[in-house]
Amino acid sequence: MDAAQAYGYMLYLVSLITIGGIYALMCLGLNIQWGFTGLFNAGIAGFFAIGAYVSAILTTDGSPFHLGGFGLPVAFGLVGAMVVTAVVAWLVGLLCIRLRSDYLAIATIGIGEIFRLILKNEIWATNGARGIAKIPLPFETLAEPWNKIGFMLLVLAIVVAFYFLIERARLAPWGRLMTAIRENEHAARAAGKNVERFRVEAFICGSVLMGLAGGLTAHYIKFIGPGATEPLTTTFLVWVMLIVGGSGNNRGAILGAFMMWTIWSFSEVLTSRLPEELAIKAAYFRIFLIGLLLQVVLQRYAGGILPERRLVSVTNKK
């Protein structure tokens, strides 16, 4: 292996960890919604897309093709992405948080797709199918590979920070209350808890992380278009990651994200080497592979690889 090859592998590894980290954020978000509170959000792609476009519009220089010209620093873009997704999630929550699990799933699929279609068709703001280009990457002034490594470290730092915050919240009465709502909302209501309010709160918290992940992705690939917000690679893959890793367990969510992203990414390397007549089918083969893996994991580990653990209030702990 010569130096150029090794350099290439290193860059691949950096990209693997960066995107894995972005998925880990989405998984943590979904874990708050589904793992803690039992909210079936099947519209992850929509919140991801909103975050991506908001951060892109806030940080790019002026362009005749899309809304923009604010040229704000990336940090503002990301915070903006989180604020806007929070507001949108709040409105969506007010509308449909009373729906029970599978009905909520149907409603959120619909809402997610509506957001994606709006973003695709409001060409004056988003440049439609051609997307928004020249989105700034943080650490852009550094030479390659340091800009990429810097961004990877930024993503990892964000993941670690949110892991600690969310884990702290989970172990606090806040997490206990969310679990109680997931387990039995009638009993939670009888115990004086305003179930709707807390469900909306969990929905917002989770969606904010999805919006942040969207923003980070836009900066990382420096371009955002409708193709980057496909439900297959956002909604579907994130769900598989959480279920495989362990729903309700924050470490499981992170593990599932890195593990499944590695497998998904490797499967592309593998299928790209298939003979030409099979290569067209490769995309379907990858989905089949993920589905198969999900089956195997669910058969062997019903609660995911790292199942939920709630021993918060053990009596011997002071």
Next chain:
Amino acid sequence: MLSVENLAKNFGGVAAVNQCSFNIEENSITGLIGPNGAGKTTTFNMIAGAMRPTSGRITFNGIDITGKPAHELFHLGIMRTFQIPQEFSAMSVLENLMTVPGSQPGENLLHALFSSQKVRLREQQIRQRALEVLEFLRLTDLADELAGNLSGGQKKLLELGRAMMAEPKIVLLDEPGAGVNPTLLGNLADMIERLNRERSYTFCIIEHNMDMIARLCEPVIVMAEGSVLTQGSMEAVRTDARVLDAYLGGDDTPEIN
């Protein structure tokens, strides 16, 4: 203390509760009996805020509480238990109890994240209280067991425990004795009596076990076909011909037991 006036609830064309009026006196253990389908649980659901009445009025200590949601009634001191136990299955018994109390600063996300001292102090109080309740219920050994693993009778005790955690003024018990073995049933009745005497909880109990009703309740309200048929002491009610009719549908049927 709690009064129900001309309460009615229709499900489509069916009048489950109709022109139902009664009072529950402070510090009493009031029994609510009647044949299946008399509208007892529906009445409970309306009092406890799980259902909105079609018409009528419910007042609690002079405040109109008609149609208020359950979580608001909780804060006024009204707590209910369920006919089929409703536990938080994947949580430990202790956590089931600790979830209940109101005004927990740790339920606010920002406090949970950033004001650990305040949250910890309240948690210690709540844990202490939960351990006392477990001792009262003789469930201390099961504190760390998942609630979903308890037996039917133990789940009934846990229902009562959750009610105790709320420090309520009135507790609405929906068939606390159903599916509970006779020994445990005796304990349960003792506990209800003690809570009534020592902590002056007011109880309203729906129950089909007439021995339990006879032992605990004064007065007893009999419901049939959605409204109050009669009320009074168990002795009076037991021999009332109309009550026997309602239960057994016959004329010369023997005394209910």
